[in-house]
Amino acid sequence: MQLVVHTHLVDSWTVLIVAGELDVVGGPELRQHVMTATQAGASNLVFDLTGVDFIDSFGLGVLVGALKRARMLDGDLRLVIPERRVRRVLEMCDLDRVFVIADTVEIAIEAQPVAWSK
Amino acid sequence: MSEDTFPTGRVELEIPARTEFVSLVRLVVASAAEIGPDMSVDRVEDLRVAVSEATTNAIEAHNESGSNERVGVQCSVSEDEVVVMIHDQGHGFDPGGIEALPSPDSPERLRYESGLGVFLMQALADESEIMSGPTGTDVRLVVYSSKRASTD
Numbered sequence: 035m036q037l038v039v040h041t042h043l044v045d046s047w048t049v050l051i052v053a054g055e056l057d058v059v060g061g062p063e064l065r066q067h068v069m070t071a072t073q074a075g076a077s078n079l080v081f082d083l084t085g086v087d088f089i090d091s092f093g094l095g096v097l098v099g100a101l102k103r104a105r106m107l108d109g110d111l112r113l114v115i116p117e118r119r120v121r122r123v124l125e126m127c128d129l130d131r132v133f134v135i136a137d138t139v140e141i142a143i144e145a146q147p148v149a150w151s152k
Numbered sequence: 153m154s155e156d157t158f159p160t161g162r163v164e165l166e167i168p169a170r171t172e173f174v175s176l177v178r179l180v181v182a183s184a185a186e187i188g189p190d191m192s193v194d195r196v197e198d199l200r201v202a203v204s205e206a207t208t209n210a211i212e213a214h215n216e217s218g219s220n221e222r223v224g225v226q227c228s229v230s231e232d233e234v235v236v237m238i239h240d241q242g243h244g245f246d247p248g249g250i251e252a253l254p255s256p257d258s259p260e261r262l263r264y265e266s267g268l269g270v271f272l273m274q275a276l277a278d279e280s281e282i283m284s285g286p287t288g289t290d291v292r293l294v295v296y297s298s299k300r301a302s303t304d
Contacts (some may be wrong), residue, residue, distance in 0.1 A: 058171045058208045088178070090204040091268035119197050126275055127268050 037063040038085075041071060047112075047143050048076035053085030056093025064093075068100045077109025080142050089120050094127060101133065105150070110134075112142040158189050158231040166222040167207075169214030169240075173223075177207045181227050181236055188229040190297040198276040199234060199295045205269040206238040206291040213242025213289060232300040233278075238291045244284040 037054035048071050054060050064081075071079065079100065083089075097113070104111040112134040115121045124130055132150075136142035163184050167173040182200045185191050203225075210223045224239040250270050274280045278301075279294035 055175060057204055058174055058211075088200065088204075090201050090208070091272050092208060094268055119194070123201060123272070126272065 036060075039064065039067045041067065044080070044139060044143060047078045047080050049080045049082055049139055051082045051085065055088040056083075056086055056096065057088060057090050058092045061092040061096040065096050065099065068096075068103060072103055072107060077104055077107035079104050079109065079111045080114060080139055081111065082114040082139055083120060084114060084116055086115075086120055087117065089123050091127075094124065094129060097124075097129070097133070110147055112136065112145065114139055114142050160228055160230040161187060162226065162228045164227075165225040167211075167225065169211045169219065169221075169223055171208070171211055174204055174207050174211065177225050178204050181225070181234075184227045184229050185234045185295070188234055188297055189231060190299040191229075191234065191295075192298050195295050195298070199236070199293065202273045202276040202280070202293050202295075203236055203238070205273040206236075206293060209269060210238050210240035210242070210289065210291070213240045213244075217242045232297055234295050234297075236293045238293075239288065241288040244286050244289050247282040247284055 037052065037056070037060040040051045042049055042051070050067060050071065052064060056064060068079070081097070081100070097111070101111040114137065115124070115135050116137045121130070121135060124133070124135065132148060134142060134145045134148055136145055161184065163180060165177060165180060167177060178200050181203045182196050185196045185199050207223065207225065214221065214223060219241050221241045226237040228235045247270065270282070273291070273293065277293040278296045279292070281292040283290045
């Protein structure tokens with residue numbers, strides 16, 4: 035199944051609405067969209083993963099890679115994951131302590147950033 | 153066999169070592185697991201992720217070794233458990249050589265864009281076994297039914 039990604043702007047945030055499966059096939063597709071967005075100047079990103087019904091370690095790797103890229107550009111990456119099952123996979127890998135994870139795009143944008151050291 | 157015993161069902165797949173086939177394996181294994189009595193939705197989800205990790209690794213092992221052989225997947229569903237075996241003919245790896253992940257608070261943690269697969273597989277399955285040698289790898293994943301989990 036192909037990953038569907040729509041990009042739009044909310045204030046200074048570039049929101050990528052993602053639908054499909056984030057695995058060894060969908061993960062690289064999302065990575066390509068991140069490259070396109072950051073090359074166009076975006077550094078504050080939100081991935082709306084409401085339409086993602088599956089994620090495995092390959093998808094997690096793409097999320098971590100995108101966060102690193104955003105921080106390298108002095109921006110951030112925040113995640114919208116209302117789906118409990120997808121969120122659980124991130125929690126199992128302690129990634130809920132690395133990312134801001136929210137139920138909606140609005141909450142994700144307004145949230146305090148996760149503290150991290152460069 | 154008494155009448156109320158659930159008979160064991162088994163499904164076997166042979167897939168080309170192409171990543172497009174991972175979703176097929178997930179679909180077949182999850183559908184088979186759902187047939188098992190007392191198999192909760194959450195446990196089927198756990199199995200779906202664990203099987204995805206093992207199958208992706210198997211396909212990558214064939215691609216790295218240049219093997220044209222197929223990757224084999226067997227799934228058995230019984231009253232007590234779902235057992236999935238994934239077989240590849242890659243060059244194998246040392247399951248003991250996988251590093252522990254640094255703390256999520258550490259900046260080092262973000263170096264790990266990969267390497268979570270085996271960790272997730274082991275964390276999600278009730279039993280996981282990796283038998284790896286120079287001629288290939290067999291991964292055995294077991295998820296218990298809620299009936300077995302409550303009696304163990």
